[in-house]
Amino acid sequence: MNNNSKTGTKNDSSGGYLSKIKGFAVFALNPTGVLKIKEKQKWYLYLLFPAIGWLLFFLQIGIERYRQGVYSVWKILFICFLGFVVGYIIVGLIGVIIDFILSYYKMNLRTDQVISLIALSHTYMVFSVVLGLIYSIFGNSSSAAFGISGLLCTLLPIYAGVRTLGKGRAFMPPLLATLAGVILLGSWQMILAIVG
DSSP states (O other): OHHHHHHHHHHHHHHHHHHHHHHHHHHHHOGGGGGGOOSOOOHHHHTHHHHHHHHHHHHHHHHHHHHTTOOOHHHHHHHHHHHHHHHHHHHHHHHHHHHHHHHHTTOOOOHHHHHHHHHHTTHHHHHHHHHHHHHHTTTOOOHHHHHHHHHHHHHHHHHHHHHHHTTTOTTHHHHHHHHHHHHHHHHHHHHHHHHO
16 A cells, blocks of 8 residues: 555656646747746746757857857857856846836736746747757758747747737737847847957
8 A cells, every 4th residue: 555655656746747847848839828827937947948049059150150260169168158148138138128018008917927928939949949950960051040030930929928918009019029039139149249
């Protein structure tokens, strides 16, 4: 009887992990789903997702420039570090800015939901960057193409999320998604300017 209870406990804990992974996968593929959950979101963990996406994107740029003889290995590590930090901080900042703008219009939402939405919207960017890295193995220059397409795919769930939040305000989704895109593109250029 003790063995059964131990087995049940193990199954429950593994089921808990599986349900967490399944929940994350559902949110990653449909970030607006996070807006329907009443529980407080772990936005600080979700921000690791865009941070890793930005790291991989700048790794791709670094590899391409290393092949051209422009970057050293240390420069690749530095640009990857900047990508990770900026991906975490800037995406979180975008969430705070959008939350501030929406709360100004008396929207009923929480900051953790908005930051989680913006962070999880980077799913398609991560997919695009991983595909770009695979493509670059064959020696093709592709960071700009895959980076831009990933960034554009990121803006669609942000638009959908803001549309869900800003019901009755048709002007808000395109303006806020554009604002997010401008900040993300500006961050991209800032990192390239810093590293040179």
